[in-house]
Structure formats: C-alpha cells, structure tokens
Amino acid sequence: MKIDKNTINKIARLSRIKLDDKESEDYIKDLNSILDWVEQLNEVNTENVEPLSNISSSILPKREDVSNDTNSSEEILENAPDNLEGFFAVPKVVE
Amino acid sequence: MSKSSLKQTLKDLDTKKISIRELNQDYLKRIKENENLNVFIYFSEENVLKQIDNLENDNSAKKLKGIPIAIKDLFCTKSMPTTAASKILENFHPTYESFITQKLLDEGSIFVGKTNLDEFAMGSATNTSFFGNTINPLSKENEPLAPGGSSGGSAAAVAADLCLGATGTDTGGSIRQPASFCGVVGIKPTYGLCSRWGIAAFASSLDQAGIFSHNVEDASILLQSIAGFDQRDSTSAKVDIPNYFENLDDDLNGKTVGIPKEYSIDGTPMEISQIWEDAIKVLEKKGVKIKNISLPHTKYALPTYYIIAPAEASSNLARYDGVKYGFRSDEIDSLDEMYENTRAQGFGREVKRRILIGTYVLSAGYYDAYYLKAQKVRKLIANDFNNAFKECDFIVTPTAPSAAFPLNEKQNDPIKMYLNDVFTVPASLAGLPGISIPFGKDKNNLPLGIQILGKHFDEQQVFNAAVSLERSYE
Amino acid sequence: MNNLIKGEKYDWEMVIGLEIHAQVKSNSKLFSSSSTKFGSSPNSQVSLVDAAMPGMLPVINKYCVEQAVKTGVGLNAKINNYSVFDRKNYFYADLPQGYQISQYKYPIVGEGKVTIDFKDGTSKDIRIVRLHLEQDAGKSLHDQNPSKTYVDLNRSGVALMEIVSEPDIRTPDEAGMYISKIRSILMYLDTCDGNMQEGSLRADVNISVRKPGDEYGTRCEIKNLNSIKFIKQAINYEAKRQIEILESGGSIEQNTMLFNTSTGKTRPMRNKEEAHDYRYFPDPDLLPLEISQEEIVKIKSSIPxxxxxxxxxxxxxxxxxxxxxxxxxxxxxxxxxxxxxxxxxxxxxxxxxxxxxxxxxxxxxxxxxxxxxxxxxxxxxxxxxxxxxxxxxxxxxxxxxxxxxxxxxxxxxxxxxxxxxxGLQQVTDQGEIEKVIDEVIAENPKMVEQYLAGKDKLLGFFVGQAMKLTKGKANPKILNELLINKLKK
Known part of the structure; x- marks a missing residue:
C-alpha cells in the first residue's frame, strides 16, 4: 500500500485541506486504487524520451516593459472576505 | 420540439422574420419550463431582458446579434457571478470578462445564463457540482440520466433547446463526451486556438475552450467567433483563423481516414462498434480511403492523464485559499486553520481527491516515478498521432464507451468514472482538435457520438468530415 | 590571513553562502503590467494576475529577461540558451497564487564568479552557482492590528534575480565585501537600483561552522537581511551560537532563522514550514524560455x-x-x-x-x-x-x-x-622667506644657541614660527632648506 495514514496526513497538510478520520480512510482507499492503476505506465519504455510539458510548439511570447495596469485597490479588494484599511486581512500570523 | 439552427435564425433575424426580443422570449420561456433539469447555476430573466434592451438600442451590425448563448460557469463574466460549480467561489463577482465571453459579447450575442458543470470541470457526469446534478434532457420519466461532463450543463442547454449555442471547456473530454450523451455537436479545438484568459483553470496544459451547437454548421460559425490569438495567454497560438463556415466542404473524395485499432476495446457495447463501422462505411462510399492505423500508446493515455491533470490542478487550485475572494470558513483561529477549513469546506469530494493525488505525484521522492514518467508517456502519445497523421487526413473513433448512463451510477468508483474518457483523453494529451457529432442510437434510443480528430489547427478538415457524416446521417 | 575564530575549546572556521535577491530595475512586474514603484498606497499596484484571480495568466516581461542576461554576463557566468519557469508551491498569506513562479532545474544563468579585493592587495574569487528569475511575494504586516495580519500585494509579482553563491565565504567581512561587490556590479549594469533600505537588494545567509579541514557542518539559513551591517552581525551571532552548541557537545539543527535587528540575535522561525516540499514542476501556463546566441551577443554589446x-x-x-x-x-x-x-x-x-x-x-x-x-x-x-x-x-x-x-x-x-x-598662494620667493627666517632667529636667540649645541629637534620649532608668520603659506621645502643654511651661519 503506497498511501497510509501518515502519507495522507502529510499530503493533506501540504494541500491545506483538513480531513476527518472517515475522509482519510476513504481517500487512502481511493488514492491507493488510483496509484495501483497508474502503475501500468511502468510497462512503457521511456528511455531517451523528452518529457512533454506543453504541446505548444511556439516560443514563449514576451511583452514590453510597460506599466499600464489600471486596477484600483477597491477593485482588487472587492471580492475579499475580509479587508481593512486597504489591506487583505487574515488571522494574525506569528513568524 | 423543432429546433431552429443558428444559421437559420441569423437569416430570420436579418430578414426581420423575427425580432431579437421575440426570439429570446421564446428561449426564456423554454428555460423556465425546464428548470427541473438544473441546467443553469445562474439564470436571471431580468438580466436577459436588460441585454435585449441594450441590443435594441444598438444599431451596429454584429455577427451574432441577439443570438442566445449559454456560458459554462467556468468562464469569468462581469455581468453574472462565476462559481466553477464550487462553494469555494461563493459570492465571487469577477471584475473582468474572459477573452471568449468578451468576443461573444462583442459579436452581439445574449448570455442566457451560466451553465452547471462538474466542480472545477472535474468529472464526467456533472454530478460533482456544488449546485446539484444536471439532468440529461433526453431522460425518460422517473429514470434521470446523466448529461455527461464536465460541461453537462452546456450540452443539456443545447439539447433542450434553451439556447442556440453554448461554450464549454474540454480537458480530457469535457465537451465531446457530454455532446455525445446529449445528442448534440461539441468541438474541442486545437490546444492554443482559443485563449484560456478568464477561464478558471483546471489543468493548464490541457484545458481548451470550445463550442456546443445543434449542428456542425452552427459549430463552425461559433468557433470562428471565439478563436484567435490573445497576448494575455502565453500558450495562445498566432494562427490565422479561416472562415470555417464559408469553407465548409462535404466532398471528402480522395481524403484518407485513419481508423486506430487500439480504439476497439473489449467490453465496448455492440451498438458503439456498430455506429463506428457505419461511419466508416459512409465515408468509404464518399470516396474516402480507409487506412488502418496504430496508436500504440493509447491504453496508457488515461493513467497518464490522471497523473498530469491532477498535478496541475493541485497547483492551479492553490489560489482558492479564502484570502482574496470567495468562501472563507468561520473556523479561523490561525492562518493555517483558515486555509485548512476553508479548503476542506469549500471544495467537494472529487476536487479534494484530485488535489490530494496531484500533490502526491509532485511531492519529493515521487515526482520522477509519477509526474515525469507521465510527461514522457505523453510525449509518446503525441508522437503516435504525429506518425499516424503522416498517413491520414483525419481520424474517426467513437466518442464515449457508452450512451448516457443513469445519474449517480458510477459515483463510488473513481476509476470506473475515469474510463468514460478513454476515447477522448488521448487527443487531449496531444492537443489535437476533436469534434463529437450524434451518429446513431443505442437500443434505448439514446444518442451515440462519433469523434473526428484532426491535425493541429486543422479544424477545417474536422468540420468538413463532420458535416459530411452529419449530412449523410440526416 | 587568519580566518579562524576562537571558541572556548577549539578554533573554528565559518562556512558561508549567500542567496542574494536583487529586484530587477523595471517599470512593470515580471509577469504582469502593473507598476513596480516603491512606496505607493497598499494594493494600488496590483493587477488581476498579481492577485491570482481565477483564470489569470502570466506573460513574461522581455526587459526583465534581458536584465537577467546582462547581470549574468556581469557575473562572468554562463548564459543558458534554454531555461524553464517552474512553480514553487507553498501557502502563505502574501503568496496569492499559492505558488511562486521561479526557475528550479533550468535557470537562465549558470556558473560564474566574482572577485573581492582585500586591503593588503590580495583578492579572492567567490563562485556563483546560478542566477534565476522569480516573482517576489507580497508583504505581510503583523503589527497594524491586534488580531489580524494585513496583506499588501504591491510587491507581489515584482521581478527578482536570485543570485546563489557557493559556500566560499569564510568571514563576515568577506560576506560584506561579496555583497558590496555584487551590488556594485548590478549598479554598473543598471539592472538593480541596489537600494537595500527599500528592499531592492536583500540576502539570505547560509552559515555553518567547522574545525579547519573538517567536512561542512549542518547549516542554518538566516532569512531576509537588508543591510551589510546586519549581515555581519547576524553571521557573528549565529556562528557563536553554533560554536557554543557544538562545544558543549550538542548538534546543530538545520533551521531557518530570523534576525532581530534591535537585539542583534537570531532565532528559529516559529512558523516553521514543516518538511518543506515545494513540489516544483514546470509552469504549464508558460513555455520554455529560449534565448538565441544573437540575442546574447546583442545584450553583451550593450554592457558598460x-x-x-x-x-x-x-x-x-x-x-x-x-x-x-x-x-x-x-x-x-x-x-x-x-x-x-x-x-x-x-x-x-x-x-x-x-x-x-x-x-x-x-x-x-x-x-x-x-x-x-x-x-x-x-x-x-x-x-x-x-x-x-x-x-x-x-x-x-x-x-x-x-x-x-x-x-x-x-x-x-x-x-x-x-x-x-x-591670498593663500604659497610664498616661494627666497628673499621673502629669508626675511621671515631672520626675524625668527632674531627673536629666539636662546633657542638658536641650543640648536647649535646639538638639539636638532628644535628645527621644527623654527619652522613652526616661520609658518606662523607667513600664515602657513611658506613653501615648506624652501623654508626648510633656507632655515638650515641660515642657522649654520
């Protein structure tokens, strides 16, 4: 079994998703069956094969260095669940 | 139900046989009659009426003036909230308009509403939406069927004639499979043909917007309207967009169709093999050369896809954290608590499953074994198609391994659900254009779809083959 | 030069490497067209891309790429024709995308070196591992509100060049000289304004200690230092801290530290990101960055x-x-x-x-x-x-x-x-000076006697007196010569 309780806790933590015990159990089962299933890729010989990240064959387009963005802070904060004094607000962080 | 085509409607509007108001009121009426299908996440009659008012005061000529279009609720729109069918985008009102919806607005179309989808486009039955299932309009009484997914709302909207066309997105089959299930036409163009700007991302290297319509001609008109280069999307292609509709040509004489042997899969229902054969026969009669081809890595496409798509999704969905927009949990004793509770409560089960698997395959120690391996197999799959297209002009396959299935049938086994995409995923991985057209029925009189795949940016050939098959079937 | 520092029991050597973050001097951000101006009101320079709104996509700033290449040339480094932007995934309030676009496996600039010069005429090469382009994060303000942290995204997405050195540095002074040298190169090239106070140039310091000749010890990273003075203080403090632990038989825990500028002490970050796992992968919203040989030549020719x-x-x-x-x-x-x-x-x-x-x-x-x-x-x-x-x-x-x-x-x-x-011209006229000398000799007969009796040191006294009378304008050389001659007579 590739995914155990520890692993699921670790990746849930990395993903910032809280799981209760029941959910952990379910995901352990799901993820293990999915990982077993994708295991078949090991049958494929990929020696000397370049990984493909993006299908596009064109070159990365670049923009000129012009600052012409006109969003106001009101617009940017409009959808924020909590904003104060022109800032996004989140629970206090102690570094 | 006699469905008017987009082509015919444009004529009728032009000759003043019908007014924009009359036309849209007809659609509004049907939308209200079909509320039980749960096609729309957002629908407001008032909003539609306002758009009609505005267009009536607008004297400029526009290509799609007054045409009712439904928008998958993954496209950000200024005039309507955008949810991606997720609780996590609760109350999100974009201050911007996606590239594609802006193009449609510029052409004068009317947005009838935002259609339901699988949450963040992750699913094949439109049953992972926070806003409930969409019901396939072809369902019989007491036996609700799934419309397919993820763009099930858009496919259903066209099938129930609630609009003359709809936008969708296709990451692994999310346009083609629901088109097949709902008996409509659905095209996913070449990766890069339509800008992704303003569409909530699922898997950036695979996501591509496209069109649902009643027929191939309509699809060709609508695709031309939404295609084109966008400098705000670095993967957008700088290619000339032909007038697909004007150039439509159903004469396929002398063309070669590729028939991939790997698409004959054990357990595929007889009827599906049958319509595939029927389609080949039709083409043969039209003077098309039949070429048996091999796409040897086909069977690895699904596992490849189910590594790459979740990996990208796990990162793309990290921005939904309760800070800038959308839902924030009430349990926020610390920043981490806020993240973990917001995302636990804001995302649904399938989305969480994919985020977790995506996180795992990218994590230290597993990256090479899963993600890098999948990228390499993806290269081989793309190579398969490149080689095949040296010998043929287009490829014909079934769209999906089944007709529409009963709602909730496959919910508990993720892999069984993933198998729905078996015929659509390979072309997604290779970034190729693909269309699904209705072609025949199964024993329950449910529509089945044929998929036509083309070379990169050869949408014209795809449309030509599709219109030819469509006309022969009619 | 002896670079060792004394502990209670042993002599120790510091092993130091720097990661310098230099803000590219550009008008707009690395992947968006909002302004990079310093000191604007909060969240007023934030594009939809910087705020990571759904469906927003990055488009790279050509100028920033050129500045990175330019800097690479200035660091005598290899410019890579092919580089890739990766996503570095982690959650933080001022990281709106939930990932930072950076370069991991294929940076735009490879190995290079810079030379630092010591007062005694010797110099030393510090090797550069790489330079890569990346996005800056926003800014978290923890002291504005008793129960909340405020987030300002004005910096979010600003282009940074991260310059990573080999652990070739052995003393706090060398660290200071190294960062001064990098700053100097950046400012000559005009690729960074070098303003450390405004945070345009800041450094993370990796430091470990070892007995001379030993393998490298376990290192700690001190984050985000924005002055040369603080860098030196932090290194000194941290080295002593590590030495004390090692000499009392303990071992160093690999840690990320913060430096408190008012106490001069380092301490581990409380908010330790447990088991960093950034899950780097190529950003699928971007294609590989390719720079042709011609472009590199063109940029090289523009370098002062x-x-x-x-x-x-x-x-x-x-x-x-x-x-x-x-x-x-x-x-x-x-x-x-x-x-x-x-x-x-x-x-x-x-x-x-x-x-x-x-x-x-x-x-x-x-x-x-x-x-x-x-x-x-x-x-x-x-x-x-x-x-x-x-x-x-x-x-x-x-x-x-x-x-x-x-x-x-x-x-x-x-x-x-x-x-x-x-009227400050020197008096070089012999006659004039002789006149003054005569005056001085006449006024100080006793002193003249003593001088003639062998008290040579008194010459200075006579010079002083003469200078006084000329208000310092007498040419000292001429004055000296004439004075000695006159006194002899």
Whole structure:
C-alpha cells in the first residue's frame, strides 16, 4: 500500500485541506486504487524520451516593459472576505 | 420540439422574420419550463431582458446579434457571478470578462445564463457540482440520466433547446463526451486556438475552450467567433483563423481516414462498434480511403492523464485559499486553520481527491516515478498521432464507451468514472482538435457520438468530415 | 590571513553562502503590467494576475529577461540558451497564487564568479552557482492590528534575480565585501537600483561552522537581511551560537532563522514550514524560455565597463594599487567622479594617487559628515581637479588645501577664487622667506644657541614660527632648506 495514514496526513497538510478520520480512510482507499492503476505506465519504455510539458510548439511570447495596469485597490479588494484599511486581512500570523 | 439552427435564425433575424426580443422570449420561456433539469447555476430573466434592451438600442451590425448563448460557469463574466460549480467561489463577482465571453459579447450575442458543470470541470457526469446534478434532457420519466461532463450543463442547454449555442471547456473530454450523451455537436479545438484568459483553470496544459451547437454548421460559425490569438495567454497560438463556415466542404473524395485499432476495446457495447463501422462505411462510399492505423500508446493515455491533470490542478487550485475572494470558513483561529477549513469546506469530494493525488505525484521522492514518467508517456502519445497523421487526413473513433448512463451510477468508483474518457483523453494529451457529432442510437434510443480528430489547427478538415457524416446521417 | 575564530575549546572556521535577491530595475512586474514603484498606497499596484484571480495568466516581461542576461554576463557566468519557469508551491498569506513562479532545474544563468579585493592587495574569487528569475511575494504586516495580519500585494509579482553563491565565504567581512561587490556590479549594469533600505537588494545567509579541514557542518539559513551591517552581525551571532552548541557537545539543527535587528540575535522561525516540499514542476501556463546566441551577443554589446575591467584599466594607466583601484571602482559614481576629475586637466594624470586620496579621504569624509553622497557633492570634479592642480604646482600647500576644500564645500566657490580672495598662494620667493627666517632667529636667540649645541629637534620649532608668520603659506621645502643654511651661519 503506497498511501497510509501518515502519507495522507502529510499530503493533506501540504494541500491545506483538513480531513476527518472517515475522509482519510476513504481517500487512502481511493488514492491507493488510483496509484495501483497508474502503475501500468511502468510497462512503457521511456528511455531517451523528452518529457512533454506543453504541446505548444511556439516560443514563449514576451511583452514590453510597460506599466499600464489600471486596477484600483477597491477593485482588487472587492471580492475579499475580509479587508481593512486597504489591506487583505487574515488571522494574525506569528513568524 | 423543432429546433431552429443558428444559421437559420441569423437569416430570420436579418430578414426581420423575427425580432431579437421575440426570439429570446421564446428561449426564456423554454428555460423556465425546464428548470427541473438544473441546467443553469445562474439564470436571471431580468438580466436577459436588460441585454435585449441594450441590443435594441444598438444599431451596429454584429455577427451574432441577439443570438442566445449559454456560458459554462467556468468562464469569468462581469455581468453574472462565476462559481466553477464550487462553494469555494461563493459570492465571487469577477471584475473582468474572459477573452471568449468578451468576443461573444462583442459579436452581439445574449448570455442566457451560466451553465452547471462538474466542480472545477472535474468529472464526467456533472454530478460533482456544488449546485446539484444536471439532468440529461433526453431522460425518460422517473429514470434521470446523466448529461455527461464536465460541461453537462452546456450540452443539456443545447439539447433542450434553451439556447442556440453554448461554450464549454474540454480537458480530457469535457465537451465531446457530454455532446455525445446529449445528442448534440461539441468541438474541442486545437490546444492554443482559443485563449484560456478568464477561464478558471483546471489543468493548464490541457484545458481548451470550445463550442456546443445543434449542428456542425452552427459549430463552425461559433468557433470562428471565439478563436484567435490573445497576448494575455502565453500558450495562445498566432494562427490565422479561416472562415470555417464559408469553407465548409462535404466532398471528402480522395481524403484518407485513419481508423486506430487500439480504439476497439473489449467490453465496448455492440451498438458503439456498430455506429463506428457505419461511419466508416459512409465515408468509404464518399470516396474516402480507409487506412488502418496504430496508436500504440493509447491504453496508457488515461493513467497518464490522471497523473498530469491532477498535478496541475493541485497547483492551479492553490489560489482558492479564502484570502482574496470567495468562501472563507468561520473556523479561523490561525492562518493555517483558515486555509485548512476553508479548503476542506469549500471544495467537494472529487476536487479534494484530485488535489490530494496531484500533490502526491509532485511531492519529493515521487515526482520522477509519477509526474515525469507521465510527461514522457505523453510525449509518446503525441508522437503516435504525429506518425499516424503522416498517413491520414483525419481520424474517426467513437466518442464515449457508452450512451448516457443513469445519474449517480458510477459515483463510488473513481476509476470506473475515469474510463468514460478513454476515447477522448488521448487527443487531449496531444492537443489535437476533436469534434463529437450524434451518429446513431443505442437500443434505448439514446444518442451515440462519433469523434473526428484532426491535425493541429486543422479544424477545417474536422468540420468538413463532420458535416459530411452529419449530412449523410440526416 | 587568519580566518579562524576562537571558541572556548577549539578554533573554528565559518562556512558561508549567500542567496542574494536583487529586484530587477523595471517599470512593470515580471509577469504582469502593473507598476513596480516603491512606496505607493497598499494594493494600488496590483493587477488581476498579481492577485491570482481565477483564470489569470502570466506573460513574461522581455526587459526583465534581458536584465537577467546582462547581470549574468556581469557575473562572468554562463548564459543558458534554454531555461524553464517552474512553480514553487507553498501557502502563505502574501503568496496569492499559492505558488511562486521561479526557475528550479533550468535557470537562465549558470556558473560564474566574482572577485573581492582585500586591503593588503590580495583578492579572492567567490563562485556563483546560478542566477534565476522569480516573482517576489507580497508583504505581510503583523503589527497594524491586534488580531489580524494585513496583506499588501504591491510587491507581489515584482521581478527578482536570485543570485546563489557557493559556500566560499569564510568571514563576515568577506560576506560584506561579496555583497558590496555584487551590488556594485548590478549598479554598473543598471539592472538593480541596489537600494537595500527599500528592499531592492536583500540576502539570505547560509552559515555553518567547522574545525579547519573538517567536512561542512549542518547549516542554518538566516532569512531576509537588508543591510551589510546586519549581515555581519547576524553571521557573528549565529556562528557563536553554533560554536557554543557544538562545544558543549550538542548538534546543530538545520533551521531557518530570523534576525532581530534591535537585539542583534537570531532565532528559529516559529512558523516553521514543516518538511518543506515545494513540489516544483514546470509552469504549464508558460513555455520554455529560449534565448538565441544573437540575442546574447546583442545584450553583451550593450554592457558598460564593469568594475573589474575599470579597476585593471586604472591600475594600468595610473599605476594605482589594486586596493586603491578597487575602492575607486566599488561604486560607479566614484569611478565616474574620478574619471571626470582626472580628465579635467591633462597635467593631473601624473598625480593620480593624489587625486585618489583627495577623493577617497578628504572629500568622502566631508560628504559623510554632511550626510551627502558623491552624486550630490557640492564640489564638482572639475573644481576638485583645479584644487589638486594648485597643490601639484606648489601654488598652495596641502595643509592649506584642506581648508580650501572645506570652504569650497560650504561656499560653492572654486579653489582659484578662494585662494585669490584670501591670498593663500604659497610664498616661494627666497628673499621673502629669508626675511621671515631672520626675524625668527632674531627673536629666539636662546633657542638658536641650543640648536647649535646639538638639539636638532628644535628645527621644527623654527619652522613652526616661520609658518606662523607667513600664515602657513611658506613653501615648506624652501623654508626648510633656507632655515638650515641660515642657522649654520
């Protein structure tokens, strides 16, 4: 079994998703069956094969260095669940 | 139900046989009659009426003036909230308009509403939406069927004639499979043909917007309207967009169709093999050369896809954290608590499953074994198609391994659900254009779809083959 | 040079590597077109892309790419024709995307080196591992509200060049010299404004200690230091902390530390990101960055003279010492000032060493006292040149020249004006000087007796008296000669 309780806790933590015990159990089962299933890729010989990240064959387009963005802070904060004094607000962080 | 085509409607509007108001009121009426299908996440009659008012005061000529279009609720729109069918985008009102919806607005179309989808486009039955299932309009009484997914709302909207066309997105089959299930036409163009700007991302290297319509001609008109280069999307292609509709040509004489042997899969229902054969026969009669081809890595496409798509999704969905927009949990004793509770409560089960698997395959120690391996197999799959297209002009396959299935049938086994995409995923991985057209029925009189795949940016050939098959079937 | 520091029991050597974050001097951000201006009101320079709104996509700034290449050339480094942008995934309030776009496996610039010069004339190469482009995060403010952290995204998405050194640095001073040198190169190239106070240039310091000859020890990383003084303090403190632990039999825990600028101490970050796992992967919203050989050549040709080239040129042309030349070239404004001064009069080339001294000691100390820098010096290079010319032609003495410079500094007048107005020309006329000497001898007969009896030291007394009478204007050389002759008689 590739995914155990520890692993699921670790990746849930990395993903910032809280799981209760029941959910952990379910995901352990799901993820293990999915990982077993994708295991078949090991049958494929990929020696000397370049990984493909993006299908596009064109070159990365670049923009000129012009600052012409006109969003106001009101617009940017409009959808924020909590904003104060022109800032996004989140629970206090102690570094 | 006699469905008017987009082509015919444009004529009728032009000759003043019908007014924009009359036309849209007809659609509004049907939308209200079909509320039980749960096609729309957002629908407001008032909003539609306002758009009609505005267009009536607008004297400029526009290509799609007054045409009712439904928008998958993954496209950000200024005039309507955008949810991606997720609780996590609760109350999100974009201050911007996606590239594609802006193009449609510029052409004068009317947005009838935002259609339901699988949450963040992750699913094949439109049953992972926070806003409930969409019901396939072809369902019989007491036996609700799934419309397919993820763009099930858009496919259903066209099938129930609630609009003359709809936008969708296709990451692994999310346009083609629901088109097949709902008996409509659905095209996913070449990766890069339509800008992704303003569409909530699922898997950036695979996501591509496209069109649902009643027929191939309509699809060709609508695709031309939404295609084109966008400098705000670095993967957008700088290619000339032909007038697909004007150039439509159903004469396929002398063309070669590729028939991939790997698409004959054990357990595929007889009827599906049958319509595939029927389609080949039709083409043969039209003077098309039949070429048996091999796409040897086909069977690895699904596992490849189910590594790459979740990996990208796990990162793309990290921005939904309760800070800038959308839902924030009430349990926020610390920043981490806020993240973990917001995302636990804001995302649904399938989305969480994919985020977790995506996180795992990218994590230290597993990256090479899963993600890098999948990228390499993806290269081989793309190579398969490149080689095949040296010998043929287009490829014909079934769209999906089944007709529409009963709602909730496959919910508990993720892999069984993933198998729905078996015929659509390979072309997604290779970034190729693909269309699904209705072609025949199964024993329950449910529509089945044929998929036509083309070379990169050869949408014209795809449309030509599709219109030819469509006309022969009619 | 002995680089070891003494613990209670053993001698220890520090092993230090720096990761410098230099903000690219550009108008707009790395992947969006919002402004990079410093000090604007919160969240007023935030595009939809910077705020990670759904469906927003990055498009790279061409200028930032060119600046990275330019900097790479300045660091004598290999420019990579092919590089890739990756996503570095982690959650933090001021990281709106939930990932930072950076370069991991394939950076735009590879191995290079910079040279630091010591006072004793020796120098040392510090190897560069790589330079890559990445996005800056926003800013979290923890002290604005008792229960909340505020987030300002103005910085979010600003282009940074991360310059990573090998652990070649052995002392806090070397660390300071290294970052000064990098800053100097960046400012010559004009790819970064070098402003450490505003955070345009900051460093993470990796430090471990070992007994000489041993393997590297476990290192700690001190985050986000924005002054050379703090870098040195932090290294000193952290090294001592590690040595104390090791000497008392403990072991070092690999940790990320914060430096408290008011206490001068380091401490581990409380908010430890448990088991960093950034899940880097190529950003699927971007394609690989390819730079052709022609582009590199074109950028190379646009590069101005860099400090090391200039230093060698100064050594060759003006016969300056390595150290003098490196001080002159440490900042572009200094070498520019020197060039203008020495070229203001063809005669001055012979007196390069004097020019260096007058700039780096006299002028610098006046500037320091008045909190000015060379760019807004009240004394222009031409005027300083004139002053030095007056010294070199014996028109005024060096001692008087110092007063003249002060006068120039406060009044803005030229040296010539001041010397003329105040009559400060040196007296070189023999007759005049002899007259004064006679006066001094006549007034001090006892002293003359003692001198003649062998008390040679009294010569200074006579010189002083004579200078007093001439108000310091007598040419010291002539005065000396004449005085000795007269006294003998």
């Amino acid at each position: 003279e860099l400090p090391d080239e200039l230093k060698n040129k100064f050594i060759e042309i003006y016969r300056l010492s390595n150290y003098d030349a490196s001080v002159l070239t440490a900042e572009k404004q200094t070498s520019d000032y020197f060039n203008k001064t020495i070229n203001s009069d063809s005669e001055l080339k012979k007196y390069a060493k004097i020019v260096v001294n007058w700039i780096t000691s006299e002028l610098f100390s006046l500037l320091n006292k008045n909190n000015l820098d060379l760019n807004n010096s009240p004394v222009s290079p031409e005027n300083l040149g004139q002053l030095i010319k007056l010294i070199s032609t014996n028109e005024i003495s060096g001692k008087i020249a110092k007063d003249v410079l002060e006068d120039m500094f406060s009044s803005g007048k030229t040296a010539r004006q001041i010397v003329d107005e105040k």
